[in-house]
Amino acid sequence: MNDALTELAMGGRRPLARLLTRIENGDPSVRPLLPELFTAGHGAHVVGITGPPGSGKSTLVNSLITEWRRRGKRVGILAVDPSSPYTRGAILGDRIRMMEHAADRDVFMRSMASRGELGGIAATTWIAAAALDAAGYDPVLIETVGAGQSEVEVARVAETTVVVEAPEMGDEVQAIKAGLLEVADIIAVNKGDRPGADRAARQLRAMLSTAGGRVERKPPPVMVTTAVTADGVAALADAIEAHRSVAREPLEAKERAANQVRRALAELAGRRAADDPSWDETLRAVADRELDPLTAAECLLG
Template sequence: MQNIVERLLNGDRRALARMVTLIESEAPVATRYLAQLHQHAGKAHIIGITGSPGAGKSTLVSRLVRELRKREKKVAVVAVDPTSPFSGGAILGDRIRMLELSGDPNVFIRSMASRGSLGGLSASTRDVVRAMDAAGYDPIIIETVGTGQAEVEVMRTAQSVVVVVAPGMGDDIQAIKAGILEIADIFAVSKMDKPGAQQTVAELAMLLSLDPNRKKSSWRIPIVKTSALKESGLDELADRLQEHRTFLHESGMMETREQRQVQSELRALILQAVSHALTEAVSEDEWSSLIDKIIRRERDPYSVARELEARIGLQQS
């Protein structure tokens, strides 16, 4: 553990890997290290890749990383995998799918379990991104779980959001209608070699043309046609991402997004502290007893909540 922060800032991959492990395990020392790293972060372009399961996000990310490496970029990837609601385990398959990239010293890939976090992101994703940023990786790609509309959480971490849509997946278009349209900075239609791809492009173009909010925006959302099989469209996707980064800086929207993200992070940290305080104050046996009493209508949830708030100092009893 000798000066892990200094080693990480000097680009030591083992120090970064150790830091990510400390963050994931919620080691108390991780917060202190992250506080030191904060002033060295804020330089990287954070890219969110989201979309429904089966849309081809992982393959797209692998190909995009290869394209960015051609451009001499030092790339990090956080691949957030779903956690089983039954066993708590996650299939960390993205590291296997991206094995071809693992030998590159300028590519750092880490898979993380979402651990039931809403919105497709692990609770510690922001911290891992901050460590990667401080270590000099730019851009940093976050590939989310892919659960549909709840993916809007990625907006609170990423600066540029790519929504991946595959042809023949009607549910994707429905999800976009339901609200995921609001988070997209770029649409990437994957599997353009498959039947129905052009129809999917046309449907997206129609949705964008009908969206009144987008008509007011100075950023026109591009629809990028990609094919991993034919390895096409990845150069255009990389170009559009760079254009969006430039647009954010020149328009002043980067500062607006950062303000929103910092506010979200502070709220999350405070809620986490409250949750920990509650865990410390109430034993498992007491939880079970309170729940049983509420179920039997001997107590009500409102008065119990007020009592617990008072116990952890959130209000006067």
């Protein structure tokens, strides 16, 4: 095994931090590590936390970390900012909100901006998530601000995506516009201590049972949380854990693998290769974690 990966597997925080920096910078030396990095993972549950600005994602992540630490889990967190490198203020705020876990060696938090030459923010994110997995963190949480296409793509990297709304913002409309409800496996109406939270949850449930949600799928559960008091957070952690097995059903896993591989293909040579006869078999191998998506794309092109 490659030295960097051996160090990762031994659980060192420094080697992990250094590797994440190389991933974030799009360092070409990361490329040869990908096959082993992807397959060396332990199969961590990758959980996306997204939603409109200020809905309480970071506070909720902080409460979820506390809950998962109570359950004996080692938690990795990526706070991804796809939009610009100029929002260090928000990222600093995230660090402060998660500070109570700073001394905990079983919690690893990292903020990342996108400079990735390995294939955009979504590629950078799955590589970083694979690194946290290989280092033994499970679950791996990915927080993004949901406002545009790249955020939705990051949400698609996750096996389970939690969309965090807040009652006072008229977020239902905003979320639909951003296509966020389409990627939601679980919806958390946060700030449950504010008036209107229960009503917003009821409206969302009614909307999802009629028109919204993914076609031919059960509508996602809508849960009310209060991140600042941890009310509803244990139930949310339960729902996330319960979704893990749903996300790993062959069709779901294959769909996620397809998203990853299609993006990689687009990076290399566009969509032509999708007609290749080995397409289905390649996707199956990726879904079964025998092959990383970029190598799969190269095989399809070759």
